[in-house]
Amino acid sequence: MTSELLEDDIILNRADFLAWLDACLADDDLEAVRARVADLRAQVAVWEPGGIWDTALPEDATVAFPRDVLLADLDQILATRTLQRTHYYIARLRKAAAEVRTGKINDINLNRWKEYDEIITDSLWVMERRDSSGAHKAWYWGNFIPQIPHQLLLRYTKQGDWVLDTFVGSGTTLLECLRLGRNGIGIELNPDIAARTREIVAQAPNPHGIVADVVEGDSRVVDYAAVLAERGIAQVQLVLMHPPYHDIIRFSDDDRDLSNAASVDAFIAQFTEIVTRVTPFLERGRYLAIVIGDKYVKGEWIPLGFYLMQAVQTQSYTLKSIIVKNFDETRAKREQKELWRYRALVGGFYIFKHEYILLFQR
Numbered sequence: 001m002t003s004e005l006l007e008d009d010i011i012l013n014r015a016d017f018l019a020w021l022d023a024c025l026a027d028d029d030l031e032a033v034r035a036r037v038a039d040l041r042a043q044v045a046v047w048e049p050g051g052i053w054d055t056a057l058p059e060d061a062t063v064a065f066p067r068d069v070l071l072a073d074l075d076q077i078l079a080t081r082t083l084q085r086t087h088y089y090i091a092r093l094r095k096a097a098a099e100v101r102t103g104k105i106n107d108i109n110l111n112r113w114k115e116y117d118e119i120i121t122d123s124l125w126v127m128e129r130r131d132s133s134g135a136h137k138a139w140y141w142g143n144f145i146p147q148i149p150h151q152l153l154l155r156y157t158k159q160g161d162w163v164l165d166t167f168v169g170s171g172t173t174l175l176e177c178l179r180l181g182r183n184g185i186g187i188e189l190n191p192d193i194a195a196r197t198r199e200i201v202a203q204a205p206n207p208h209g210i211v212a213d214v215v216e217g218d219s220r221v222v223d224y225a226a227v228l229a230e231r232g233i234a235q236v237q238l239v240l241m242h243p244p245y246h247d248i249i250r251f252s253d254d255d256r257d258l259s260n261a262a263s264v265d266a267f268i269a270q271f272t273e274i275v276t277r278v279t280p281f282l283e284r285g286r287y288l289a290i291v292i293g294d295k296y297v298k299g300e301w302i303p304l305g306f307y308l309m310q311a312v313q314t315q316s317y318t319l320k321s322i323i324v325k326n327f328d329e330t331r332a333k334r335e336q337k338e339l340w341r342y343r344a345l346v347g348g349f350y351i352f353k354h355e356y357i358l359l360f361q362r
Contacts, residue, residue, distance in 0.1 A: 009064040010047050013057060014097065021094040030083040033090075041074040063097045069114050105237070105286060107158050119154050125325040125357070144242050144291050148325070148357060149176040152240060156287040157182050159208065161237035162228075164281070166219040166274055171197040173240050174212040181208030185227060185236070187219045190252050218256050220273045224281045235283040242291040243271055245304055264302060272311045279315060282362050288317060293327065293355035299347060305356040317360035327355050 020040070027033050044067065065073075073096075077089045092111075095101075101110045108116055127147050149165075149172060157163060159181040165173040168186025170193070177184030178201070188194035194216040201212050215227055228234055244251060244259035246267045251259045261267035275288075282288060290312070292305045313319060344351050 008067045010044055010067050010070050011062050011064045012097075014061055014063045017063060017097055018094065021090055021097065024090050025087055025094070028083065030086060033083070033086055034078060037074055037077050037090075041071065041078070044070055044074065065096075066115055069112075072114070102158075105156055105158070106154065108154075120151055123321060123323050125151075125323055127326065144172060146172050146176055148242075148291060149173040149240060150180070152238065152287075152289050152357075153177065153180050153182050156289070157238050160210070162231075162233055162235075163238045163240060164224075164236040164278065165240045165242070166278060167242050167244075168197060168214060169193065169242070171201045171214065174201045174214070175204055177210060178204050178206050178208070178212050181210055182238075183211040183231075184213070185211075185231070186214050187217055187222055188214055189216075189218055189254060189257060191216055220256070220270060220277060222277075224277060228281060235281050237283055237286045239278055239282050239288045240291075241271075241274070241289070243274075243308075245293045245295055246302075248293075248295050264304070264307070267304075268307050268311055271308055272314075275312055275315060279317075279362065284362055286362060287320070288312070288360040288362065290358040290360075291355065292358065293352065296349060296352070299349075301349065305358065309356075309358050312358070312360055317362055319358070320361050321357075321359040323357035323359065324354050325357060327353050 020036070024033050024036055027036075047067070073089070073093050077086055077093070080086045080089065095111045099111055102108060103110065108119070125147075127145060153163065153176055157180075160183065162183045162185070163173060163177055165184065165186040168174060168188045171186060174184040174186050174197075176182075186197070188197060194214050198214040201214060204212075206212070211231060213231070215222065225234075228236070244257070246261060246264060247259055249259060251257055254260065258267055258270050261270055278288075290308060292308055294304050295302045309319065309322070340351050
């Protein structure tokens with residue numbers, strides 16, 4: 001659901017619709033109420049712009065519903081068998097039309113939760129392809145798909161909140177911040193990548209007029225207090241971390257790069273340093289999200305995701321969810337699909353087809 005009207009939205013005069021709902025709630029004749037609802041349903045089913053109850057009004061004097069959602073609500077009312085239940089569903093529809101009820105961490109109107117079908121609430125995310133719309137381009141090896149920050153921003157931030165990405169890479173998180181109206185700060189170690197990402201982000205549309213900055217530096221030692229103070233804030237509302245999956249992809253020759261960590265233990269320790277440094281600058285009650293996959297070395301599965309999960313749990317965080325996302329085959333694996341299947345059969349292992357999104361609350 002967005003604030004923009006869709007072609008199939010039903011637009012109602014808010015005052016008239018609320019008066020109609022109140023009349024239904026005041027009526028103690030079940031059949032009369034059902035007749036009223038059936039009549040409205042018939043109008044909604046054939047509604048065209050300019051239809052119900054004089055909608056030629058300013059936007060703040062109207063209320064819009066997706067046609068399918070409103071029809072489903074009316075059908076639910078008509079399926080009831082008692083006046084009490086009928087009034088219950090009508091009162092719920094009235095709340096949806098009259099009141100906005102959001103929580104502390106996002107802009108989701110809980111009185112109209114059925115309309116947010118874009119937002120995933122399951123722990124298994126199956127996404128067939130990378131979102132390549134807008135400024136998103138898959139030019140950076142190892143970047144994650146835009147749908148991940150898109151979902152996390154919708155669930156765990158409000159418009160105008162601040163998001164910190166400690167491994168910003170090609171700027172996927174910042175581009176989604178621009179799209180959704182969240183302020184974003186990304187830290188990038190590689191100066192060449194930081195410069196290119198800064199240019200891409202600067203050229204992307206910014207309809208909400210938010211901040212989207214790339215800061216060149218090492219996430220383990222960057223002065224977060226100074227970075228935030230320069231932007232007039234002391235804390236952020238979401239931290240998103242998509243580190244290298246240790247040495248699966250070597251991103252640079254820089255010894256500070258986590259993809260060059262000497263061992264798995266060194267990788268975990270260096271990652272934990274970043275979590276420790278960032279934590280004081282994440283507002284309490286808000287979320288830290290880590291996108292990570294495992295790796296396979298010399299016949300042994302190395303569960304990087306679970307190691308990092310354990311490392312974060314030693315700090316001031318509560319584990320809220322472990323999301324499993326399907327992992328698209330890399331270009332190399334697509335070109336050698338049969339070879340990888342043969343290797344799996346010979347080696348007694350399974351080919352990686354997933355990664356984790358670990359969600360923690362401070």
